[in-house]
Amino acid sequence: MFTFDDLRKTRYFQDVAEEERNKGRLEGSLESVPLLLELGLTVEEIATRLDVDIAAVRKVAEKSGDQVSPE
Numbered sequence: 001m002f003t004f005d006d007l008r009k010t011r012y013f014q015d016v017a018e019e020e021r022n023k024g025r026l027e028g029s030l031e032s033v034p035l036l037l038e039l040g041l042t043v044e045e046i047a048t049r050l051d052v053d054i055a056a057v058r059k060v061a062e063k064s065g066d067q068v069s070p071e
Helices: 004-008 011-031 033-038 043-050 054-063
Strands: none
Touching (some): 011 033, 011 054, 033 043, 033 054, 043 054
16 A cells, blocks of 8 residues: 555655745745845845845835835
8 A cells, every 4th residue: 555655755745845845945035035125135135145036035025015126
């Protein structure tokens, strides 16, 4: 019988688990964007320091209502 432990050993399960971990890390990093903007960092600096895509940082900044300077 195929058990949950067998499923956890599959490549597919491991790939999906890794994607979810990465998604969680990204979301956690992006939560700090409004605070970093308040501290005076630019969108570019935040993206570099958090090692995330600049478009994602810009999107969070716009949602939080902070002024985002053009590129």
